[in-house]
Amino acid sequence: MDADAAALNAPKVEPPADPSAEPPPPVIRHALRELLAERAGPDGSRAAATPEGYDTALWAHLSGTLGLAGLTLPEEYGGAGRGPAALAPACEETGRALAPSPLLATTVLAAPLLAALGAPAQRAALLPRLADGGLTCALAVPAGLALALGLTGDNTDGGWSGGGRAGGIQAARAADGGWRLYGEAAQVIDGHSAGLLLVAAHAGGFARSRTLLFLVPADAPGLVRTRQPALDPTRPLATVQFRDTGAELLGEEPADVLGALAATGRTAAVMLAAEAVGAAAAALGRAAGRLGSREGSRHRLADLSVQVGAARSLTYCATREPDGGPLALAHALEALRATAGECLQLHGGDTRDDLCFKRAVSDELLFGPARRLRARAAERTGLFGEEAA
Secondary structure, X not given: OOHHHHHHHOOOOOOOOOHHHOOOOHHHHHHHHHHHHHHOOOOOHHHHOOOOOOOXXXXXXXXXXXXXXXXXXXXXXXXXXXXXXHHHHHHHXXXXXXXXXXXXXXXXXXXXXXXHHOOHHHHHHHHHHHHOOOOOEEEEOOOOHHHHOOOOOOOOOHHHHOOOOXXXXXXXXXXXXXXXXXXXXXXXXXXXXXXXXXXEXXXXXXXXXXXXXXXXXXXXXXXXXXXXXXXXXXXXXXXXXXXXXEEEEOOOOOOOHHHHHHHHHHHHHHHHHHHHHHHHHHHHHHHHHOOOOOHHHHHHHHHHHHHHHHHHHHHHHHOOOHHHHHHHHHHHHHHHHHHHHHHHHHOOOOHHHHHHHHHHHHHHHHHOOHHHHHHHHHXXXXXXXXXXX
């Protein structure tokens, strides 16, 4: 076997073991891969075309039987109490299958915010329903997820949520002491189908300018949800409008909402990177299976194998140090785009390779771009000076 073939057939680079992280047993990962291969189809697009945007029966199995929805939630609320290192392999497998599911919107983005900021009664009412898969949730933010989650810049500038001016989403006190929301959020992942919306809105005008999080049920009067055309059909998006919509404040004031959003963003970046690594590895495997005799193709695939392996190593290192999440995500998205692009250009590709390329571009539009993810990671680690907030 020559050097190129050896590189293509080399085993995946596994991160060092971390006993405290308690990754899922290999049998669960194997069962998940088999289930997704059987139920998600060759490219996930069939389930994405349903009104919900995913296979509800498959999600019930993933959350109920395999326990993915509650994997990182506290045990007192029906979860497993595991860390990011346990969830990342599951995300890698859903990425490998390009399987649409509420895992990202509900488990990765919304659940940590509910657990961190929710009042005791809110956590007791909502988290068990999230853990068993009976309730799905979507995070709605104006001006895009990348900034709100602190992935590409400092989210402490309240301008992204409205800043006391027209635009964004504004929250105002009602006469009965509750809250009313006004405004719009676009590109809300699973926003058209989620049973509960977690909404970032600006409150207080200029006098007490602040960003707060609110709970809005799917049947709230004045809530209008419209599914958007999406570049990646397996990542359903929606526009959500709030027209004098009643809302419940998440938790109590004062609360470090911006800090919780940034912490959630760093962990979400790790899970997104794991998804991208899974999709890239699957594309690379398909390309190797179609490998021709051209020497240039063999060299290129060997280079891509190294790139995917490096992205995977960065991703699993970031499960232990989430501050490395944005950097891992930048590498993973570039590896996925390069691998899918190579499959399409030199090896004919198929619908799965086309979807892989769309997933990379779509996620970079939602959470990047890669150069800004890298720049923000450099700021936070103090590579070019003082460490950022």
